[in-house]
Amino acid sequence: MKIVVIGGTGRIGSKVVNKLREHGHEAVAAAPNTGVNTITGEGLAEVLKGASVVVDVSDSPAWDDASVLKFFETSTRNLLSNEAAARVGHHVALSVVGTDRLSESGYFRGKIAQEKLIRESSIPYTIVHATQFFEFLKGLADWQMADGKVHLPPVLFQPMAADDVASGVARVAVSPPANGIVEICGPEQFRLDEMVRRRLAQLKDPREVVTDPNARYSGAKVSERTLLPGSNARLGETRFETWLAQSGAQRPAA
Numbered sequence: 001m002k003i004v005v006i007g008g009t010g011r012i013g014s015k016v017v018n019k020l021r022e023h024g025h026e027a028v029a030a031a032p033n034t035g036v037n038t039i040t041g042e043g044l045a046e047v048l049k050g051a052s053v054v055v056d057v058s059d060s061p062a063w064d065d066a067s068v069l070k071f072f073e074t075s076t077r078n079l080l081s082n083e084a085a086a087r088v089g090h091h092v093a094l095s096v097v098g099t100d101r102l103s104e105s106g107y108f109r110g111k112i113a114q115e116k117l118i119r120e121s122s123i124p125y126t127i128v129h130a131t132q133f134f135e136f137l138k139g140l141a142d143w144q145m146a147d148g149k150v151h152l153p154p155v156l157f158q159p160m161a162a163d164d165v166a167s168g169v170a171r172v173a174v175s176p177p178a179n180g181i182v183e184i185c186g187p188e189q190f191r192l193d194e195m196v197r198r199r200l201a202q203l204k205d206p207r208e209v210v211t212d213p214n215a216r217y218s219g220a221k222v223s224e225r226t227l228l229p230g231s232n233a234r235l236g237e238t239r240f241e242t243w244l245a246q247s248g249a250q251r252p253a254a
């Protein structure tokens, strides 16, 4: 089966491409540096020829509110219209657990717009909602900086390894469309502030993490369970300590 992975050179996308190839599929990594750009439309019609499934794991290169919204709206519109012309049978997109509850955040308004376009299109689809990646904990700290400190609310979340995200997305890509949302998450719950503090300490990152019940998450108010998946979520197997013990997880770039 030919499966085009938009954002197939990224953190999740490159793993999805490898997993699909390991299972014998013709997985094509599509991104600007492979000649496919969903914003300009460059290379899109060509790469979609003969594709049964499109997996969209791209992300906006710029994270200010206006750029994110413009990226997800333009990219998703271009993708879906080209998929309709190429008679693609399944559009799979990666989004985030709780997206619909986070509309006060500019980033999540972009993801909400992306999901709306997918639901309203004629292409059968599955939206995969994943929790925060272990690999993103430092990025999360960068996101939450104010006055030189990391401000985080002590709410629950259930993060997961990028490798398990990619396995979950690849599994969905070779399954029939759900025409709805599939949630995936890690095996353990943590408190957001404690987990980021622990990760920064492991990375010898000296930034202080301030526990602040009023701190917003990416600009949105959150309560105890806002970031948690529902009871039907599929559990990834990698525990945080196991991920940490694997080579590479200690590097500051993670």
Ligand SMILES: NC(=O)c1ccc[n+]([C@@H]2O[C@H](COP(=O)([O-])OP(=O)(O)OC[C@H]3O[C@@H](n4cnc5c(N)ncnc54)[C@H](OP(=O)(O)O)[C@@H]3O)[C@@H](O)[C@H]2O)c1
Residues within 6 Å of the ligand: 006, 007, 008, 009, 010, 011, 012, 013, 030, 031, 032, 033, 034, 036, 037, 038, 039, 040, 057, 058, 059, 060, 061, 075, 094, 095, 096, 097, 111, 129, 130, 131, 132, 133, 136
């Ligand atoms: N961070 C988290 O904890 C989290 C949790 C749940 C879900 N997600 C979702 O996961 C998705 C992927 O995240 P990631 O960390 O794997 O992203 P990433 O590493 O930043 O990769 C983004 C990919 O998008 C590609 N891209 C950018 N502009 C493009 C364009 N105009 N046309 C085609 N491709 C383009 C990039 O290609 P180039 O490298 O060539 O620019 C790259 O391959 C995102 O949609 C995000 O919302 C994230």
